Amino acid sequence: MVSKxxxxxxxxxVYEIPTDTRKDMRVPARVYLDDESIQNISDGTLEQVANxxxxxxxxxxxxxxPDIHFGYGFPIGGVAAFGENGGVISPGGVxxxxxxxxxxxKTNLTxxxxxxxxxxxxxxxxKKVPSGLGSNGIKHxxxxxxxDVLKNGARWAVENGYGWEEDLEFMEENGCMxxxxxxxxxxxxxxxxxxxxxxxxxGNHFLEIQTIGEIYDEDVAKQYGVxxxxxxxxxxxxxxxxxxxxxxxxxxxMDKTAKRLKMDIPDRQLACAPIDxxxxxxxxxxxxxxxxxxxxxxxxxxxxxxxxFENVIGEDAESLGMNLLYDVAHNIIKKEKHKIGxxxxxxxxxxxxxxxxxxxxxxxxxxxxxxVGQPVIIPGTMGTASYLLSGTETAMNExxxxxxxxxxxxxxxxxxKREFTPDEVSQKLASEGILLKANSKPVIAEEAPKAYKxxxxxxxxxxxxxxxxxxAQMKPLGVIKG
Numbered sequence: 001m002v003s004k005x006x007x008x009x010x011x012x013x014v015y016e017i018p019t020d021t022r023k024d025m026r027v028p029a030r031v032y033l034d035d036e037s038i039q040n041i042s043d044g045t046l047e048q049v050a051n052x053x054x055x056x057x058x059x060x061x062x063x064x065x066p067d068i069h070f071g072y073g074f075p076i077g078g079v080a081a082f083g084e085n086g087g088v089i090s091p092g093g094v095x096x097x098x099x100x101x102x103x104x105x106k107t108n109l110t111x112x113x114x115x116x117x118x119x120x121x122x123x124x125x126x127k128k129v130p131s132g133l134g135s136n137g138i139k140h141x142x143x144x145x146x147x148d149v150l151k152n153g154a155r156w157a158v159e160n161g162y163g164w165e166e167d168l169e170f171m172e173e174n175g176c177m178x179x180x181x182x183x184x185x186x187x188x189x190x191x192x193x194x195x196x197x198x199x200x201x202x203g204n205h206f207l208e209i210q211t212i213g214e215i216y217d218e219d220v221a222k223q224y225g226v227x228x229x230x231x232x233x234x235x236x237x238x239x240x241x242x243x244x245x246x247x248x249x250x251x252x253x254m255d256k257t258a259k260r261l262k263m264d265i266p267d268r269q270l271a272c273a274p275i276d277x278x279x280x281x282x283x284x285x286x287x288x289x290x291x292x293x294x295x296x297x298x299x300x301x302x303x304x305x306x307x308x309f310e311n312v313i314g315e316d317a318e319s320l321g322m323n324l325l326y327d328v329a330h331n332i333i334k335k336e337k338h339k340i341g342x343x344x345x346x347x348x349x350x351x352x353x354x355x356x357x358x359x360x361x362x363x364x365x366x367x368x369x370x371x372v373g374q375p376v377i378i379p380g381t382m383g384t385a386s387y388l389l390s391g392t393e394t395a396m397n398e399x400x401x402x403x404x405x406x407x408x409x410x411x412x413x414x415x416x417k418r419e420f421t422p423d424e425v426s427q428k429l430a431s432e433g434i435l436l437k438a439n440s441k442p443v444i445a446e447e448a449p450k451a452y453k454x455x456x457x458x459x460x461x462x463x464x465x466x467x468x469x470x471x472a473q474m475k476p477l478g479v480i481k482g
Contacts, residue, residue: 002050003043007031013461016061017050024054024266030398031064032465034457040410041068048075051266055080057087057275059340059347063399065354066461067408067453071095073269076353076409079402081338082275084346088263089280090272091254091287093350094331096247098287099294100205100238101329102377103171104388105302107309108321109231111211114477117312118435121209122478124308126437129207129301130199131482135439137198139300146190147182149197153292157299167299169366171327172356175295177288184286185242186249193242193293198300202443202482204406205237206379207301210386213473220372220390220471224325232474233322234386235301236379238331239294246290250283275348284333291332298327325388326366326375328355330405338400349400357391357403357468365391376468380455381407382436382447382481383429386474387459394466403468404461407452416451417442425449429479438481447481 002022007015010030015038017029029049033041045068052074053062059081068077073092082088114121130137141149149156154175157163168174182190200207212230215221226232239246254271257263257279265272273279302324306317313320331352337344358365358374365374373391380386384407395401411419422444429436438444462468 001043002047004038004041004046007038013465017046022050022054024264025050027053027058027061029053029062029064031068032066032461032467034461036457037066037453042070045070045075048073049078051270052078052080054266055082055088055090055270055272057082059083059345063402065402065404066458067353067404067406069408069410071352073267074350074352077404078352079350079354079399081347081349081400084275084348087275087348088272089275089283089333089348090270090350091247091250091283092269092271093352094247094287094333095352096244097238097331098243098246098290099329100331101294101298101327102234102236102379103298103302103327104325104377105233105235105305106225106321106323106325107231107233110229111231111477114209114231118209118478120312121308122435122437122480124312125207125305125480128304128308129480131201131439131480135199135201135482136195137300139198141194141197143194146194149296150182150185150289150292151180152176154295154299157296157303162300162303167324170324171295172329175299175327177291179285180288180292181285182289184282185246185289189242189245189249192245193240196240196242197293197297198304199240199297200237200301200480200482201240202440204447205482206382207305207480208234208476209478210234210474210476213385213475215472216470220469223369223372224375224388224471226325226388226472233305234377234379234474235298235305237297237301239290240297242293243290246286250286253279254283287333291329295327326377328377330355336400338396347400349402351402353405354402355405356401357395358401359391359393359396373469376403378404378459379406381449381452382479383432383434383449383476384455387455387470388472388474389462389468389470392466392469395468399467404458407455407458409451410453411451413446416448417445420445420448420450434476435478436481440482443481
């Protein structure tokens with residue numbers, strides 16, 4: 001059993017579990033944590049980081065980011081890259097909410113401008129954007145349309161009137177992975193996805209009206225088009241039941257494959273298959289389809305956000321400056337080139353509860369931002385700040401261009417409901433001037449800010465370790481929860 005006693009300090013906020021800790025570890029397991037987080041992290045989470053380090057074809061190291069916590073197979077807040085030759089693909093390295101991610105929408109409004117409209121805006125958004133457990137979208141897809149969504153992603157939404165052409169430029173993968181194959185997605189997954197397109201869902205998903213608070217890097221903030229007191233909108237959701245079913249279907253297949261090939265894996269939840277196997281390739285094509293569904297989902301929600309602002313404020317979205325700053329995935333596998341040793345190698349990067357954070361110059365970054373690095377959007381917990389950061393060369397060198405994705409839970413959902421009441425949480429937000437609308441009272445307790453790590457501490461570790469460059473803080477004004 002791996003424990004905190006096995007951690008060796010590399011530098012401030014960086015620790016490693018050496019390969020000789022366990023006979024099956026092929027690479028070290030590295031975690032980026034401050035002293036308090038080291039004391040509070042469970043041995044089970046460290047064991048998961050070490051388990052990933054035992055998978056075939058893993059490159060450099062298994063990685064745990066500052067928001068790391070226990071997950072299914074891989075830890076949440078985990079990153080691992082596997083070589084094109086000899087590596088594996090593991091659905092547990094993405095998880096059940098494929099391409100759960102965030103997008104940040106700008107406006108030219110200030111905090112003072114929006115104050116008279118806030119209550120009506122929150123009410124309109126709550127009415128316009130379906131949310132909650134099992135919630136269905138406004139758009140009712142026909143049976144055959146789901147394949148177009150899975151294949152074409154956010155472009156399908158734009159071509160059907162949900163957004164602007166220029167939106168596509170400011171999304172990871174331009175909102176569509178071209179490796180997607182709807183034929184690899186089960187009928188059950190499609191049927192779960194058909195009614196839910198354009199909905200937030202529940203759990204930690206949300207829609208927030210925010211205002212830019214502190215600016216930490218004026219030059220990068222200017223490049224991204226944000227300034228103090230500016231109003232922005234943050235959308236956080238994923239692939240809903242469609243992505244969940246794709247993962248569940250693939251895990252069953254991978255489990256059979258791992259047994260058939262007698263693969264030596266330390267945890268059944270790490271079921272995997274060689275990259276060149278049919279099972280791995282089928283999963284990658286289905287996962288890409290699930291990712292496309294999620295980008296379409298966020299694109300449609302963004303469209304209804306723009307409509308809500310237009311309806312309440314009485315100006316069109318263009319004149320309100322409601323341009324997309326960026327959209328980035330948190331749960332995904334990407335085929336990328338990274339420097340390993342002296343050579344650039346093609347690897348399959350598994351990011352689970354982790355944000356791509358490419359440094360300056362990478363061609364995958366929109367040209368407008370390429371000189372300063374990719375925008376990184378890290379949401380806080382309900383009622384706390386979120387952050388805009390930029391990718392760095394340190395992240396490219398150490399974490400395959402990856403950084404944290406949020407605060408990271410420290411209490412289970414059931415534990416949070418025992419600890420907090422919905423009224424208590426609602427009253428606390430109200431006392432801070434934050435408007436809250438939620439479909440479910442239990443979710444309010446489950447998502448209490450104190451059920452998570454302090455987001456400021458997570459950002460501090462990212463700054464100290466150089467994994468991301470803080471650009472701006474965003475404070476909530478109104479929150480829509482499922």
